[in-house]
Amino acid sequence: MPAPMTLHGPRLVLRPWRPADAGPLAAINTDPEAMRHFASPMSPAESDAWMARLQAHIEAHGWGFWCVERRAAPGCIGAVGLLHVAFEAPFTPAVEIGWRIAPAQQRQGFAEEAARLALAAGFGPIGLAEVVAFTRVANEPSWRLMRKLGMARGEDFEHPRLPEGHPARPHILHRLMRADWVAQRLG
Template sequence: MQYLFQSQRLGFRNWKAEDLKELFSLCSDSEVMEFFPKTLTEYETKSFIIRMQREYEAFGFCYFAVDKLENQELIGFIGISNKDFKADFTPCIDIGWRLKKSMWNHGYATEGAKACLDYAFDKLNLTHIYAIAPAINAKSEGVMKKIGMSKVGNFVHPELAKDKRLSKCVLYEIKAN
């Protein structure tokens, strides 16, 4: 398998049409999607893959498909993506992750996010990356801290404003050295 870059245990690549079944399984899992308004349909998952392919073609980055190197198993995504919803810090580049439940608590999100930051700063020459999560998502906030990000504050996400459980979000940032 050709990877754009690797960490110790993970390979990062652009998306393929064949990834749809695995990604749909992940995005239709209610536990994985606990901090999102809803699970995704197969059509929404396919649209996500197409959007990520286009973002990679345009910018050289996206929320990358992530495989375990030992067996090339697709475990989810970790990467960076453009965000342009209305907020005082947008447009911006956001780092994010979503992994299969069976891959939780093995350090993959932290390892992968660190590799993506290295790629963003060293290869793409980006200078500033944000991370956003609902305030109730302590696990994602923990990853943000582990990868060296600093909390900027809280905000009400305009796309989640009507969802009392998810609307209050944390905002973290990290800058290139």
């Protein structure tokens, strides 16, 4: 088992999960505003189970969806990172990048900063060849961030974990290859 990674940015730290993070994460996951682009908000028990799965991924791989905290005010403000996609789709197996930031902390560039830290780890020490991201079509803030990160739109797909006809089932995929990420950084 690799040692869990902690990532440090100018304003943020991405770190493994701690028991004290359960309450702040549940506040995000149960908030209808924070979860407006998901099938539904989570219950507190579902949020706790999700946090346990995220921490198990970090323990198994050394990386995953980390707890995000501000350097200036420690405490969980969200979850951002890399995760093995846990369902079958035309683009799997794959590693996804994703973000979930508390509504009060949104529109401050935290998701972008954290995502850039995660990509640098993914294409650097983790050694990934490609990272994908996906969201429902209506989630313009997320797909705009995907493009800002240099990701290219891939194929649309129906999320297999949502029932046929569910309004959140249509998803768009974005991809970023390591070579493209390196080229962007070199200018």
